[in-house]
Amino acid sequence: MEAGALIWVLLGLPTLFAGLCLALRSTRQVLILVSVGGAAWGMLAGVAACTFLATAPAAAARGWLHVDALSAYHLLLLGLVQGASSVYAWGHFQGDAANEGLTAGQARRFGGLWFGAAAAMSLVLFSNNLGLMWVGIEATTLLTAFLICLHVSPLSLEATWKYLVVCSVGVAFAFVGTLLVGASAQPLGLDPSEMLLWTRLRASAPHLAAGSMKLAFLFMLVGYGTKAGLAPLHSWLPDAHSQAPAPVSALFSGFMLNAAFYCILRVLPLAEAATGDRGWARDLLIGFGVVSILVAAAFIAFQRDGKRLLAYSSVEHLGVIALGVGLGGVGTVAALWHTLNHAIAKPLAFFAVGRLGKLYGTRDLGALAGAARRSVCWGAGFCGGLLALMGVAPFAIFMSEFQVLRAAAAARTFGVMALFLIGTAIVFVCVLRHVIRTAWGEEISAAAPEPVRMVDVGLVGGALLCLLVLGVWLPAPLANALSAAAHVIGGQP
Amino acid sequence: MSQGAGVEAVLALLVITDLLFLGSSRLRSCVRVVAMQGIMVSVLPLLLHGGEGVARAWVLTAGGVAVKGMVFPLVLLRVLREAGVRREVEPFVGHTLSVLVGASALVFALWVEMQLHLPATAAGPLAVPVGLATMLIGLFVIVSRRKAITQVLGYIVVENGIYAVGVALVGGVPLLVELGVLLDVFVAVFIMSIAAYHISREFDHIDVDQLDRLRG
Numbered sequence: 001m002e003a004g005a006l007i008w009v010l011l012g013l014p015t016l017f018a019g020l021c022l023a024l025r026s027t028r029q030v031l032i033l034v035s036v037g038g039a040a041w042g043m044l045a046g047v048a049a050c051t052f053l054a055t056a057p058a059a060a061a062r063g064w065l066h067v068d069a070l071s072a073y074h075l076l077l078l079g080l081v082q083g084a085s086s087v088y089a090w091g092h093f094q095g096d097a098a099n100e101g102l103t104a105g106q107a108r109r110f111g112g113l114w115f116g117a118a119a120a121m122s123l124v125l126f127s128n129n130l131g132l133m134w135v136g137i138e139a140t141t142l143l144t145a146f147l148i149c150l151h152v153s154p155l156s157l158e159a160t161w162k163y164l165v166v167c168s169v170g171v172a173f174a175f176v177g178t179l180l181v182g183a184s185a186q187p188l189g190l191d192p193s194e195m196l197l198w199t200r201l202r203a204s205a206p207h208l209a210a211g212s213m214k215l216a217f218l219f220m221l222v223g224y225g226t227k228a229g230l231a232p233l234h235s236w237l238p239d240a241h242s243q244a245p246a247p248v249s250a251l252f253s254g255f256m257l258n259a260a261f262y263c264i265l266r267v268l269p270l271a272e273a274a275t276g277d278r279g280w281a282r283d284l285l286i287g288f289g290v291v292s293i294l295v296a297a298a299f300i301a302f303q304r305d306g307k308r309l310l311a312y313s314s315v316e317h318l319g320v321i322a323l324g325v326g327l328g329g330v331g332t333v334a335a336l337w338h339t340l341n342h343a344i345a346k347p348l349a350f351f352a353v354g355r356l357g358k359l360y361g362t363r364d365l366g367a368l369a370g371a372a373r374r375s376v377c378w379g380a381g382f383c384g385g386l387l388a389l390m391g392v393a394p395f396a397i398f399m400s401e402f403q404v405l406r407a408a409a410a411a412r413t414f415g416v417m418a419l420f421l422i423g424t425a426i427v428f429v430c431v432l433r434h435v436i437r438t439a440w441g442e443e444i445s446a447a448a449p450e451p452v453r454m455v456d457v458g459l460v461g462g463a464l465l466c467l468l469v470l471g472v473w474l475p476a477p478l479a480n481a482l483s484a485a486a487h488v489i490g491g492q493p
Numbered sequence: 494m495s496q497g498a499g500v501e502a503v504l505a506l507l508v509i510t511d512l513l514f515l516g517s518s519r520l521r522s523c524v525r526v527v528a529m530q531g532i533m534v535s536v537l538p539l540l541l542h543g544g545e546g547v548a549r550a551w552v553l554t555a556g557g558v559a560v561k562g563m564v565f566p567l568v569l570l571r572v573l574r575e576a577g578v579r580r581e582v583e584p585f586v587g588h589t590l591s592v593l594v595g596a597s598a599l600v601f602a603l604w605v606e607m608q609l610h611l612p613a614t615a616a617g618p619l620a621v622p623v624g625l626a627t628m629l630i631g632l633f634v635i636v637s638r639r640k641a642i643t644q645v646l647g648y649i650v651v652e653n654g655i656y657a658v659g660v661a662l663v664g665g666v667p668l669l670v671e672l673g674v675l676l677d678v679f680v681a682v683f684i685m686s687i688a689a690y691h692i693s694r695e696f697d698h699i700d701v702d703q704l705d706r707l708r709g
Contacts, residue, residue, distance in 0.1 A: 064669075131670030138677040142684050149691070157692050158704040164688060165644055168681050169635060172651055175674065176628075179655075182663035183611060193667050211610060239707040302709070 003058030006048050007065050007126055010075075013041055014118040021111025027093075030107040034114060035090035041118065042083020049076035053481045059128070063197060066128030069484035073336065074125050074262050076481075077343045081254035082118050088351045088459060089114075089247040092358070100151065100245060100358055110150055116143040117251065121259045130178050130196040133263055137174070137227060140256060141167045148244040159236075159243035166236040167227050174223025174263070180216035181267070184209040184274065198266055205273030217271035217281050220264065221288070227260035230288045230322060231295035234315050238299075241311035242363075246354020249307060250347035253314045258339055261318060265325065269490040285326030290416055292319025293423035301430045306353040306363040309434070310346065313389050316427060317342045317397075323420065324404040325489065331407030332486040338400035341388075341470060345397060348463040349385030352378045355456075359447045365434050369441030377452050381460035383435050388467045390431040391424055396470035499540045500616055504623045506533050507657065508599065511630045514650065515591040518581050520642055524569045527646050527653075530627075531561025534653045537660045541616055549668050556672065557656075560679045565649060572686045573642060576693035585702075586637045595630050602626035611662065620661030627654030641689040641699040645682060652678050 017037045024030045052058060052072035059066045067075075093110075095101040102110060120143055124136035145164050149156040182195050187209055194200050201208065226233040237257075241249045264285075271281040296316035303309040317338065324335025355378045356371050357363040372379025388395035401424065408417040470478075510530040517523050535557025538550040573579075586594065602625035611621060631650030634643060659666060693699045 129667070129670065131666055132673065135670065135673035135677055138674075138681070142677065142680050145684055145688070149688075152691060152695065154695055155706060157688065157695055158707055161641065161688055161692060161701060161704060162707075164681075164685055165635065165648065168648060168685075169632070169651060172648075172655055176655055176658060179659045179662050179666070182666060186663075195663070196666070196670065215609070238709075242707070299709070308709070 003052065003055065003067065004060035004065075006051070007058070007060045007067065010041075010045060010048055010122055011119055011126065013044070014115040014122070017041070018112045018115035018119065021115060022108050024108065024111070025104065027102050027104050027107040030104075030111040031090050031093055031102075034111050035087050038086020038089070038114070038118075039083045041115075042079040042081075042086065045075055045079025045082070045122070049073070049079060050477075053477075053484065059199075060126075063194075063199065064129050064132060065126045066199060067126060068488055069481065070262075070265065070488040071125045073481050073485040074258065074339075075122070077258065077340060078118070078121055078125065078255050081251060081343050081347055082121075084347055084459060084463075085247045085250045085254070085351075086114070087455060088250070088347075091453065091456060092246055092351075092354055095358070099361075102150070106150055109146065113143050113147050114248075117147070117256075121255065124259050124262065128198050130181055130198060130201075130266070133266070134171070134175050134178050137224065137260060137263060138168070138171050140259065141171060141227065144248070144252070144256065147248045148240050150245055150248070156243040159239040163236045163240040170226025170233065171223050173226075174220045177216045177219030177221075177223055177267070180212050180219060181208075181270065184212035184216060198270075201270055202273075205270050206276075208270065208274035210274050210276070213271055213274035214280070217267055217284075220267050221281075221284060224260045224263045225288060228257045228264065229260075229292075229315050229318050231292040231315055231319065234292070234295075237315060238308045238311040241314070242305060242307040246307075246350050246357070249310070249354070250350040253310065253350060254343045254347040257314060257318055258321075258343065261321065265489050268325070269488070272490060279328070282326045282328055285322045286413070286416060287326075289319045289321070289323030289326055290419050290423075292316065292322065293420060297423040297426040297430075300427050303430075304365050306357065306365050306368065307350070309365065309431070310349050310353065310389075313349075313427070313431075314342075314346060316423065317346070317389070319423075320401060320404055320420075323416070324400075324407060327404070327407040327411050327413070327416075329407055330410060331404055332489055333482050334400050334403030334407060336482050336485050337474075338397065338404065341396040341400050341467065344463050344466050344470075345385050345388040345395070348381055348460065349389060351459060352382035352385055355450075356382060359450060360445060361447075362445075365437070367445055369437045370443035371447075372439045374443070374447055375450055377456050377460055379438065381463070383439050384460070384464045384467075386431050386435050388464075390428045390435075392428075394471040395467045397467070399471050497617055500537065501619060503533050503537060503540065504619050504657075506530075507623050507627060507653075511599075511627055511650070512592055512595050514646070515595045515630060515634070516588050518584075518588055520573055520579060520581060520640065521570065523581075523643065523646055524566050524573070527649050528562050528566040530653055531565065531649065532558050534656045534660075535561060537616075537620075537657060541660060552668065553671055553675075556675050560675060561649070561653070564679065565682055568683060568686050569642060569645065572690050572693075575690055576642075576699050578640060578642070578693075578699060581638055581640055581643055584638045586633075591633070591637065594633055595626075598629040598633065599623075599626040602629065616661035621658055624654045624657030624659075624661060627651075627657060630654075639700045639702045641685075641692055641701050644701060645685045645689065648685065649678075649682060 057068040120139040229237040324331040602622040606622040634647035
């Protein structure tokens with residue numbers, strides 16, 4: 001199929017599914033459509049991403065939509081996370097309304113917003129126009145807000161409200177940044193309809209007005225950084241992640257944060273080229289990255305709620321990604337690889353804690369002691385996911401974090417290196433405690449045993465296998481994709 | 494009336510509505526003031542680009558007036574009725590002091606504008622600082638007031654400020670993007686109103702400072 005048409009199919013299909021979900025009558029029908037349609041769309045996105053990676057950059061809609069290696073790589077991640085979460089959602093929403101089951105109305109709302117969010121996130125990845133990209137990010141906020149309070153309760157409403165206000169206002173700042181990019185492009189004398197096109201700006205980035213571009217990058221870093229959960233702008237994140245149903249948390253953590261960070265990655269080369277490639281913008285990213293790692297480590301140390309722990313872990317990993325990109329060179333490749341590893345490990349951990357939480361009726365990590373013996377499948381998923389997330393070798397996250405460390409050493413930023421090591425060491429020790437307790441701890445509350453289903457085993461086994469294999473062997477096509485995507489972001493190879 | 498005088502009159506009205514909004518404790522009049530302000534900023538493209546691209550300016554103005562001047566007040570007044578609240582009682586910063594903060598925001602914005610050396614625009618030297626001050630005032634309202642509805646109003650004021658800055662700075666953002674932004678703002682306010690309505694049902698109040706059970 002022609003690349004342009006493929007873009008339209010990828011955008012149109014989830015929109016169509018969203019409409020279909022609203023028209024279905026029963027919970028069961030909606031959940032079937034979500035799991036089958038979501039998995040099919042995820043696979044299609046994966047195949048499309050591989051096609052885009054193998055061919056030259058493609059465009060559609062008179063250059064407004066555009067795919068290059070960076071967006072294709074992120075599309076692969078989106079397909080992975082959305083597909084896996086859709087499959088998981090089927091099992092998670094089984095049961096009665098008291099135990100996270102769905103009424104028909106709630107199911108319709110879930111299906112519509114779920115596919116709507118997929119369409120909005122794809123729009124972010126495909127849009128070549130920075131304004132359209134902003135519209136996509138804001139749309140993801142609005143579409144996902146009511147996924148948090150799918151089960152209306154005081155706590156979930158509180159989380160929804162904070163998410164809406166903090167992210168909307170934060171992302172509004174990113175729009176000021178977008179306008180300032182337009183102002184900095186005035187020396188180029190572009191036609192207004194082409195003024196915000198990324199490809200045009202990138203081609204003549206050294207001629208952008210440096211002052212306006214600096215200001216634009218600051219606004220966009222703060223705006224999109226709020227949505228990406230970089231500390232100290234992360235205040236909405238633990239609340240939203242802990243109150244949302246597990247499939248939604250997995251999507252938030254596995255990809256939505258990265259979608260916002262992707263926007264920063266798009267502006268970074270513009271800002272760097274306009275300010276003369278002196279690392280002005282990259283240093284800001286290093287700062288945000290280190291602060292995120294340390295702040296997250298401090299909160300993880302005293303966390304008892306399983307989902308909040310995972311939420312803070314997302315802040316930490318986004319920090320690692322920002323740090324890697326900020327360091328440049330090997331760091332950029334490592335950061336992109338880390339994004340993939342995190343997108344596999346974090347949804348796995350959220351799936352497991354969601355199902356264990358349903359089984360035990362609580363997400364308190366103390367009460368989950370010994371859960372790995374009660375539910376072998378999800379217990380293994382939980383412990384494996386946490387071990388991977390805290391950076392145990394030979395899981396892939398260890399390897400990508402090690403590469404970031406190497407980049408820090410190569411850049412001779414030893415202070416940054418030390419702070420990074422301190423942060424990850426704190427996380428390692430504190431999370432290890434929970435893993436040991438869940439695997440071998442004495443049981444406090446007994447839960448009814450659950451039948452093991454093949455789908456669950458497939459999800460857990462597949463994710464753990466991927467993390468292990470990627471940790472010891474990086475396939476050549478993936479390595480090529482990583483370096484091509486890193487090339488788009490720029491910086492010394 | 495010349496083009497410049499028209500723009501300056503609108504900018505002056507923007508400042509006045511900012512201060513009125515800060516000084517008023519009755520939520521219904523706050524909604525009306527913000528609606529007025531929405532209409533004011535929506536007229537800006539028409540005043541600035543009356544000559545070329547008239548159709549585009551008319552579309553933007555009509556869309557802005559319809560959404561900000563008519564739909565928002567209708568939705569918000571309805572939520573106020575359903576939730577049964579009338580006044581912003583005991584804001585964290587008193588109303589008189591808030592007006593002073595607003596005036597300082599304007600001074601600060603003028604100072605920032607002088608430091609920035611932004612390219613000269615058709616809207617004259619005042620549009621960017623007034624837009625910036627409006628943004629700051631919206632932010633201040635979001636953090637200093639208790640009622641969920643006032644936070645929504647603050648968000649609309651931030652958006653109005655951004656709109657003024659945008660019209661002044663670049664003028665010609667593609668129409669499709671402008672309309673997308675307008676749609677997003679519309680949906681955002683709509684969704685926030687629904688959330689505020691749910692909050693009033695679940696808690697019997699819409700005091701967001703009492704939403705503090707999620708911690709750590």
